[in-house]
Amino acid sequence: xxxxxxxxxxARVCGGRSAWASSLLGLAVALLALGAPGxxxxxxxxxxxxxxxAAGAVLHQLAxxxxxxxxxxxxxxxxxxxxxxxxxxxxxxxxxxxxxLAMPPAETLNxxxxxxxxxPWLASASTGWVVLALGVVAASTAALALERSLSNSAEHLxxxxxxxxxxxxxxxxxGIGSAAAGASSAWVAAAAWFLPPLLLLxxxxxxxxxxxSCGLVLxxxxxxxxxxxxxxxxxxxxALGAPGxxLAGWLGxxxxxxLLGHAATVQWRGRAQRWEWALEGxxxxxxxxxxxxxxxxxxxxxxxxxxHIGAAWSPRAWRxxxxxxxxxxxxxxxxxxxxxxxxxxxxxLRMPGAGxxxxxxxxxxxxxxxxxxxPLRLLATLADIHDKREALERQRLSANLxxxxxxxxxxxxxxxxxxxxNPAYTQILGVPREEIIGTVPSLLRPAPDDPVARExxxxxxxxxxxxxxxxxxxxxxxxxGPPCMLHATISTVPGPLNADGSADARRYHVLxxxxxxxxxxxxxxxxxxxxxxxxxxxxxxxxxxxLLQQAMLAADRDGHLLVVCYLDxxxxxxxxxxxxxxxxxxxxxxxxxxxxxxxxxxxxWTDAAARLGGDEFVLLLRAGTLEEARMxxxxxxxxxxxxxxxxxxxxxxxxxxxxxxxxxxxxxxxADALLRHADHAMYGAKQAGRNGYLFFDPEQRRRTEQRVxxxxxxxxxxxRQELVLHYQPKVDMKRGxxxxxxxxxxxxxxxxxxxxxxQFLPIIxxxxxxxxxxxxxxxxxLEHLANWRRDGFDFSVxxxxxxxxLQEPDFAQRLGELLARHAEPxxxxxxxxxxxxxxxxxxxxxxxxxxxxQAMGVKFALDDFGTGYSTLTYLKRLxxxxxxxxxxxxxxxxxxxxxxxxxxxxxxxxxxxGCTVVAEGVESPAQARTLLELGCxxxxxxxxxxxxxxxxxxxxxxxxxxxxxxASAPDPLPPSGPAPGPSPDGGVARLGA
Numbered sequence: 001x002x003x004x005x006x007x008x009x010x011a012r013v014c015g016g017r018s019a020w021a022s023s024l025l026g027l028a029v030a031l032l033a034l035g036a037p038g039x040x041x042x043x044x045x046x047x048x049x050x051x052x053x054a055a056g057a058v059l060h061q062l063a064x065x066x067x068x069x070x071x072x073x074x075x076x077x078x079x080x081x082x083x084x085x086x087x088x089x090x091x092x093x094x095x096x097x098x099x100x101l102a103m104p105p106a107e108t109l110n111x112x113x114x115x116x117x118x119x120p121w122l123a124s125a126s127t128g129w130v131v132l133a134l135g136v137v138a139a140s141t142a143a144l145a146l147e148r149s150l151s152n153s154a155e156h157l158x159x160x161x162x163x164x165x166x167x168x169x170x171x172x173x174x175g176i177g178s179a180a181a182g183a184s185s186a187w188v189a190a191a192a193w194f195l196p197p198l199l200l201l202x203x204x205x206x207x208x209x210x211x212x213s214c215g216l217v218l219x220x221x222x223x224x225x226x227x228x229x230x231x232x233x234x235x236x237x238x239a240l241g242a243p244g245x246x247l248a249g250w251l252g253x254x255x256x257x258x259l260l261g262h263a264a265t266v267q268w269r270g271r272a273q274r275w276e277w278a279l280e281g282x283x284x285x286x287x288x289x290x291x292x293x294x295x296x297x298x299x300x301x302x303x304x305x306x307x308h309i310g311a312a313w314s315p316r317a318w319r320x321x322x323x324x325x326x327x328x329x330x331x332x333x334x335x336x337x338x339x340x341x342x343x344x345x346x347x348x349l350r351m352p353g354a355g356x357x358x359x360x361x362x363x364x365x366x367x368x369x370x371x372x373x374x375p376l377r378l379l380a381t382l383a384d385i386h387d388k389r390e391a392l393e394r395q396r397l398s399a400n401l402x403x404x405x406x407x408x409x410x411x412x413x414x415x416x417x418x419x420x421x422n423p424a425y426t427q428i429l430g431v432p433r434e435e436i437i438g439t440v441p442s443l444l445r446p447a448p449d450d451p452v453a454r455e456x457x458x459x460x461x462x463x464x465x466x467x468x469x470x471x472x473x474x475x476x477x478x479x480x481g482p483p484c485m486l487h488a489t490i491s492t493v494p495g496p497l498n499a500d501g502s503a504d505a506r507r508y509h510v511l512x513x514x515x516x517x518x519x520x521x522x523x524x525x526x527x528x529x530x531x532x533x534x535x536x537x538x539x540x541x542x543x544x545x546x547l548l549q550q551a552m553l554a555a556d557r558d559g560h561l562l563v564v565c566y567l568d569x570x571x572x573x574x575x576x577x578x579x580x581x582x583x584x585x586x587x588x589x590x591x592x593x594x595x596x597x598x599x600x601x602x603x604x605w606t607d608a609a610a611r612l613g614g615d616e617f618v619l620l621l622r623a624g625t626l627e628e629a630r631m632x633x634x635x636x637x638x639x640x641x642x643x644x645x646x647x648x649x650x651x652x653x654x655x656x657x658x659x660x661x662x663x664x665x666x667x668x669x670x671a672d673a674l675l676r677h678a679d680h681a682m683y684g685a686k687q688a689g690r691n692g693y694l695f696f697d698p699e700q701r702r703r704t705e706q707r708v709x710x711x712x713x714x715x716x717x718x719x720r721q722e723l724v725l726h727y728q729p730k731v732d733m734k735r736g737x738x739x740x741x742x743x744x745x746x747x748x749x750x751x752x753x754x755x756x757x758x759q760f761l762p763i764i765x766x767x768x769x770x771x772x773x774x775x776x777x778x779x780x781x782l783e784h785l786a787n788w789r790r791d792g793f794d795f796s797v798x799x800x801x802x803x804x805x806l807q808e809p810d811f812a813q814r815l816g817e818l819l820a821r822h823a824e825p826x827x828x829x830x831x832x833x834x835x836x837x838x839x840x841x842x843x844x845x846x847x848x849x850x851x852x853x854q855a856m857g858v859k860f861a862l863d864d865f866g867t868g869y870s871t872l873t874y875l876k877r878l879x880x881x882x883x884x885x886x887x888x889x890x891x892x893x894x895x896x897x898x899x900x901x902x903x904x905x906x907x908x909x910x911x912x913x914g915c916t917v918v919a920e921g922v923e924s925p926a927q928a929r930t931l932l933e934l935g936c937x938x939x940x941x942x943x944x945x946x947x948x949x950x951x952x953x954x955x956x957x958x959x960x961x962x963x964x965x966x967a968s969a970p971d972p973l974p975p976s977g978p979a980p981g982p983s984p985d986g987g988v989a990r991l992g993a
Contacts, residue, residue, distance in 0.1 A: 005048045005085050012056030014066050020056070024049045047092040048085075055084040070266070285382035288367065289315050291338055291375060305360055305382045307352045323350035323357055330362070337364055340375055348385065358386040408513040414495065414506035416440045428515045430480035443474060443488060443511060460490065464509075468492045473516070485520040486513045533611040535585055536592035544610035544618055548671045551620045554605060555664055560622055562664040563629045565636065566678035569615035570656045570690040575646065579653070583646035587653065588615065590644055595619065598639045600632075618675065626663065633661055633693050641691070658685040662696035677701065710763045714747075718773060722748050725780055726947035729956070730798070730918060733928050733944075734937045736962025740796035740831070742940065743781040744947045745773070766804050774805035778830075779818050784950050785829055786822045793957060798831035798861060803838040807845075812852040819856065827857030831882065835863050843877055850879055861918070865906055875913060883910045885936070887921025894926060900934075907935045 012020040028045050058080050065073045285302025289295065298306075298313040306318055315334075322330055326349035333345035344365040350357040361383045368377035402409055408425030412418055418436050426433050429442075447457035456472065463470040469491040478484045489512040528534075531543035539547060548564070555562040569591075576584040592609070595617065599607035608620040619636060623629035637659060643652035660681025662674055669677065677696040685694040717723055727741035747755035764770045778799050785797045805811065819827050832853065838846070850860050861882035862875075885906050893900040903919070910917035919931050922941035931939060948956060 005052060005089055006081070008048050008052035009055055009081060009085055010066075012052050013059055013064065020049075020053065043092060047089050051085040051088045055080045058084060068266075283384055286379070287313070287315075287318075287382070288377055288379045290368075290377050302380075302382050305351060305353075305384055321352060326350055333362075333364055334378075337366055337378055338375060340366075340373070348389070351382075353386070358384060359389045361385045406514075408511070408515075410436070410441055410511040410513075412441065412444070412509040412511070414508060416444050416509065419508075425511075425513065428478075428484065428486070428513060429476065430478050441511060442476065443486075443490070443513070444509070464490060464492055473520075484515050484517045487516045488513045533592075536589055536611050538592050538595070538617070539608065539610040541610070541612050544608075544612070545671060547608045547610065547620060548674070551608070551622075552664060552671065552674075555622075558605075560624055561626070561629055561666070563619075563621040563623050563632060563661050564664060564674045564678045565619040565621060565633060565659050565661045565693075566675065566682040567617040567619065567636070567640070567657050567659045568682055568686070569640075570658055570686070572615040572655065575653055575655065579646050579650065587644045587646050587655065591617075591640065594639045594642070595636070598636050618678070623663075626666075629661070629663055630695075633659055637691075637693060656691035658682055658690050659693040660685055660696065661693060667696060667698050667701075707763055710760070711767060711769060714760055714764055714773075715769055717747055717749075718769070718776060722750070723773070723776065724748055724949070725777065725784065726949055727784075727797075727953050728940060728947040729945050729960075730938055730940045731944055731960070732937055733922070733939045734932055736960075738795055738957050738960055739938060740798060740829075741953060742798045742800075742833070743777060743784075744800075745777060746947075765802065768804075770802045771805045771808050774802055775814060775818070778815065779821075782818055782822060782826055782830065784953075785826055786824060788954065789824060789826075789829070791954060793954065795957075796829040796831055796859075798833050800833045800863065801838075803835065806834060806838055806849065807842075812849060812856075815853060815858070816856060819858075825857070830857075831859040831861055833861040833863040833882075833884065836865055847878055854879065854881075864920075875909065880915060882916045882918055884918045884920055887941070890919050890921045890927060890931070890941075891923070893930060900930075903931070903936075904934050911935070 008020060008024060024045055028041065032041065059076060062076055062080075064076050068074055068077070283301060283305070285299055285305045287296065287298040287302045289297070294314075296314055298308065298318075303309050303313060306313075307321055308317070319327060319330055319334075326347075329347055330349055333342075333347055336342040337345060344363070346361065346363050348359060348361050351360045352358075363381045365379050366375040366377070367379040368375070370376050402420075402422050405422060406424055408428045409422045410418055410425050411420045417438050418441055421433055421436050423433075426436065447454035453475075456474070460470045460472065469489065471489045472487075474486045474488050475483050476486050491510045491512075492507040493510055495506050495508050531540060531546075532538065533540045551562050554560075572584070572587075575587060588611075592611065595609040599609060599619075600622070601607065605622060607622060610618045610620075612618060621629070621632045621636075623632055637657060640657045641655070643654050645652050660678045660683065662669075662677040662681060664674060667674060667677055677698075681694045681696040685692050688694065724746050726744045726746050728744060729738055730740045730742060731738050745757045745761065747757075747760055749755045761770075764773065781797050781799050788795070808814070819825075819830070834846075854860065859881040860879075861884055862878070862880045863884050864886040865883045883906060885903055889899045889902050889906075891899075893903050907917050909915075916938065917936050918938045918940060919927075919936045920940050922928055922931065922939035923943035925943070927941075927943065928939055931937075945956060
């Protein structure tokens, strides 16, 4: 009955109600199969069920662990199983025997009931309890072990299958119990009493607890059969005594051996597991080997650290995997330990790992010696120190950098007291380390009295608070020398971790300083060279640009006037030539000092002076009014004009200056334009006689700009072929012949129509464009002349030449090239007209040029004669061929005796000097008759014909009827009246006039 009771208890503990009910059902089936009486069967099932259920409940309350890995669990199972299960069973069965209930065979029951010696009920109960207690404990232990083993091997099975497996196990246990109850005792041998306990103990110690517990049950059944101890009957209480006690002792010994062996094994395995976990947690590998037999062991951590995963381990293989540079020291250490020279060695070596070689720390020691004290076994531990070694290397590197860095380093605590400082810091500031440690660095102290320094310190702390760092330059006193310029970087860093691992909320500071005094000095020198004149110390052109921009902004902001003055010394070159350049430099240096003294300044502004180069200077003066501006310029001129002592032995030198000025914002131009305007005004002052000043006129500039734009438009007209020639005839008024035509320039403007020369030629006077247009007129006039001559016309063409054109050095050469373009000689039919004032500009050069052109066959005419200031001497020296009487005299000669006398005088001079005379502005027959009476036969004017396009010249010549009709016709104009304005073909309207 102990076997099914133990199984029921195990089912109650592990399987719950279903398994427990299954075990009771199995017991009932077994009793029916054995033919047990119904009353005894019911009693047995009831006793087993009640006892196992109650015992299981108690074990649950005691936190019983079914794995039986603790001695406490083994004790709880033995106590609860023996008391709460075996005792009720023993009492129940004994009571059943006393009441006459028995199981087959019937003779056993009869023998028991016939016994009359002693107290049969008490004997049955006491002896049965011992046997049943051992059986219950053994059976429950075996059932628990089997359940655990099957659970571990069938974890992949579903829960339903696991329950079915447990039910099958319980049914098999019931069958074994039934078979054991009917076993015979013929094949028992004496050796069976000694070998089973030994084998079961070996199984328990080899961690085969499941097989040991099952074997215990099986051996117990066999032993009970051998001793003829039936579980349900006995011949007498006396018969149950000796064999029963022997069987109980034998079973108790085996049960104790199995349970104690299992407990010892579990305890040893637990300690081993804890050590394994400890080694794994500390990443410490362990290995040991016997020096004599070569037997060795290596933990998993050792294999992982030494790279022997999946490979057979041996001390020799391990040594071969060590880095070649570390094998010598490892072999020496093992040799010293093996020979007894040392008992322990520690060394660092490199082992192969993921990503390359990794540093490890190996500790080797002797753990076993023989009787003579010679080492027999060595133990080695291996720890990965790669990260630690790298951290130490970084720490050493940081320490070396801290000590040997050229930049000064200082670390402060949250209260700004210095914690550590490197030698460079103390060397830069000249303060010993002992005086710095524990004090607040001067760089972090409150700002000094200097406003600039206070502002810088405020910006520094704001940056540290907002950004965590600041970088800048500071002027710091040095104990062992003059102040030094420092480039400082200050950063806030978190403090070390607190004891609980949390971050320290306080902030430490790190200062990094570099002495840049020499660099600053060199930079200042370069700054001075880049922005200041080396001789005078004044700002140069580059610096002036910045000063001028700032002054313009200040003028706009404050509403004052800015006077930009351009100063140039008068006749400075003779000073250098007479006294030498060194004296000239001394004069310029003294002049710079005078200019500085003439400047005015206020707390928020100051005048400025700069040297552009040579003897040119620029001043930026502030003024409230134009009158104040003039007074400031005059003050500067007075200071400059004082005598200069350039040599100690020489008399003082008197030097004056010319100044040009422009006033901003009256002249609202940019900085470069202001300087140009002042420069232009300065040249105007020089042209006005020097030693004075002139203010720039913005209105005049506007007119100049318009003139420049107009010149550009005229150039476009020339390029676009918008210029054309019209021709006005010159005729012999006496004979009625056409003698020639004067080429007159016109502009066919796309929008304005035909523009007379009076509106655009004065704009280009004295410009290179005037010469270009002059070449164009001569070239086209020659082309037209050649065409007319090919058509059979025999007359000349005259062209006006401007003063600028005539003064070109290559004028004669260019004229020859234009004539050479035509196969037919045209020089004898070309006449060049020049103004009287042009001839007087340089009479010698003009006379030579006229002679060169006349040598080619070209004739020259003096246009508008009588309006200039010619003298008879000039006229005598100038070899012209034609004199043209100005239209103003011809127009008024009929009602003005003086004009008539002038006309008559010019006609007389022409005859005296052998020149042909031509009258311009002939507009009426009366004028023509008067001219003929005075001796002038050639006339030109609108009374004869107005200027006409080139296409109409040939037709006009063919239709011309002669001057006799003109001279005999009545006057179309009244004899008197106001003079009309200049006609489109006269005066300055001609090219170059």
